[in-house]
Amino acid sequence: MFGLSLAGFAHPWWFLLLAGVAALLGWYLWAQRRRKRNVMRFTNLELLEKVAPKRQGWVRHVAPALLLVSMVLLTVAMTGPTGEQRVPRNRATVMLVIDVSLSMKATDVKPDRLTAAQNAAKAFADGLTPGVNLGLISFAGSAAVVVAPTAERAPVKHAIDNLRLGAGTATGDSIASAVAAVDSFGKLITGPEGRPPSRIVLMSDGKQTIPASLEEPRGAFAEAKNAKNAGMPISAISFGTEYGTIEIDGRQQIVPVDDDSMKQIATLSGGDFHKAATESELRRVYDNLGEQIGYETKRADASRPWMVLGTLTLIVAAAVSLVLGQRIP
Structure with a gap:
């Protein structure tokens, strides 16, 4: 069995991709705040309730959150984590x-x-x-x-x-x-x-x-x-x-x-x-x-578990997005 201890990485420079993941998270949070401000500027709230789709509350954040988690897991896999293997x-x-x-x-x-x-x-x-x-x-x-x-x-x-x-x-x-x-x-x-x-x-x-x-x-x-x-x-x-x-x-x-x-x-x-x-x-x-x-x-290489988890999380994110928003994020 592989140990998932991150004692070393074959390609640690791939961790730089986490900066991109952090930027996406920041952009998403900014977009949510901007959307809220735009809603508050709409003076006719009665009309807004009629034309705007029903908001799903915190559930709407599940798919993006899973997408970001999958990016982190796949990034770790790309760094080539190593673990002890009995061979x-x-x-x-x-x-x-x-x-x-x-x-x-x-x-x-x-x-x-x-x-x-x-x-x-x-x-x-x-x-x-x-x-x-x-x-x-x-x-x-x-x-x-x-x-x-x-x-x-x-x-x-x-x-x-x-x-x-x-x-x-x-x-x-x-x-x-x-x-x-x-x-x-x-x-x-x-x-x-x-x-x-x-x-x-x-x-x-x-x-x-x-x-x-x-x-x-x-x-x-x-x-x-x-x-x-x-x-x-x-x-x-x-x-x-x-x-x-x-x-x-x-x-x-x-x-x-x-x-x-x-x-x-x-x-x-x-x-x-x-x-x-x-x-x-x-x-x-x-x-x-x-x-x-x-x-x-x-x-030896221990990236497989991270790759599997990242891929599964990505699939779940797509499924959640299709169920809740009828689209893939």
Whole structure:
């Protein structure tokens, strides 16, 4: 929707026409006073009542008033008022990075973390605007570019359906792979406006295990800083609960989410952090991200409402004049 806020005008010099509208108003008022004086000069008032048409009182001013209002509205339309408009992005690149470490088979999120994540990720892919290029990276002990950025949604959704679990959590490698994939794709589609805006959407449920330290060159914190330097903010989604468990070698092992690390990754990259403990919450997070990524707010022409109102007012003025005076003003 257009905002009717008159924050700016493309052609403000058309406001000079309002001086002409003001002159017409002044002329009309002068003509009415002159007409009244001429009536008072007519000495035979009895005869005047017989030959002069019945006066309609204030109603006779309705048509001229509407005509002047329509002129004002049309003048505003001609000045090219601008308003904020929410429009789909024509160019943007998103890398969806999904953790497929063994902890994703925990059933604290029904039916299990991986299945819930797959369902929400496919809905995210469907909801993105057509102008956004979407790619997919999965990571466990290492990261793999499963689908390079593409405007087609079917390959991404098919790949999401075929995600498989693996040992380890190389969060830093996944971020590095995403940055490299976006950079390579950006070189192919860079236009006069430069590289399209890009975003990394990182969804993980556990703590990085490869390498051991988040601060190491291949660690998530170091790679998050590199992502920021590359102009690729990370939307980090911490998915799961504190009480998730999986069975390893016949024993139950707790696999809680690592919110603190994900928050820090988002902060270091200049991005944002989100927490989801259920599939429905994850879907809401993805929906919000889709709105942020797929649309942008631009100042655009907002003259149409003024043109419509001005034209309708002009039509009403003509109709009123025909009904009351049997003529168009």
